[in-house]
Amino acid sequence: MNWAAFAAAEPELAGIAEERFGAAGHHVLATLRKDGSPRTSGLEVRFLGGELWFGMMPDSAKALDLRRDPRFAIQSNPGPGTDLGAGDFRVSGRAFEVGDVGRGDVPEAKAAYVEEVEPPQPFHLFRTELTEVVRTRVEDDTYLVVQVWTPGRPVRTVRRT
Template sequence: MTRTNWAAFTAAAPELAHTAQERFAPYRHHVLATLRKDGSPRTSGLEVQFLDGELRFGMMPDSVKALDLLRDPRFALQANPGEGTAMGGTGDIRISGRAYEVTDPAVKGPYAQEVKPPEGPFHLFRTELTEVVRTYVEDDTYLVVESWRPGGPVRTVKRT
């Protein structure tokens, strides 16, 4: 199975990838959903970084969201909707996938130099994408849903 990181997504769906990355850029905090031990969802605030063709998450040591991902790597991430409506501007972006911890100092060191997390240990996760969805309103008439999954094209559905 081919690993689908941010670079692979960008190559497969460049316009959607560009729009998605632009949607995350204006805000520092976004919403991450992970799975608790009992399988119920947990949402947490999260900062994300797009570095070296990867969507990465850095977390405080032993944070509950990090422990969730270490136990079950599935996640859903929603871009901060910003002020006003979640459908304004470029719309709403949601990314699903799996997050795996990175322990290699050759990766964590440059990440820490670029992002400058608080001093001390931290968890770093790389992501493998399973779905990217953009939802927006077009011409104040249509709800448009663009979705992408690995191995397929971007699919667009318009609803009135």
């Protein structure tokens, strides 16, 4: 399921997520190394054309990780200070490089990304498919509130004191 499908299913949550990811330039991406151990890296994200995109430098470790195993998780930068009222987001899924054979990617996707973002050339561009979106926040300085969305299911909310 792509970002547009998530936004159609949960427009309020998707809007807040886009706001949080847009509030800071860099976020933390988790990928899997060749030996299966986790790797975390800084990354900028873009929401364009109903998709969540990752652009990366050529042959970067994170790009090579995703080429080998597309599973990822990205954690939004919560911003300065410790105010967690707005919350932060974690998006998990699979990322596929634009141009992968059989994935239905069109060459125009990379051209549209370049036009919008103007990254250095050359670069890797990955389109994402979502498996989970999680928002974690503090409510009324009392409750930890966790909202979890997975494809085909409504948002599940857990509140803890």
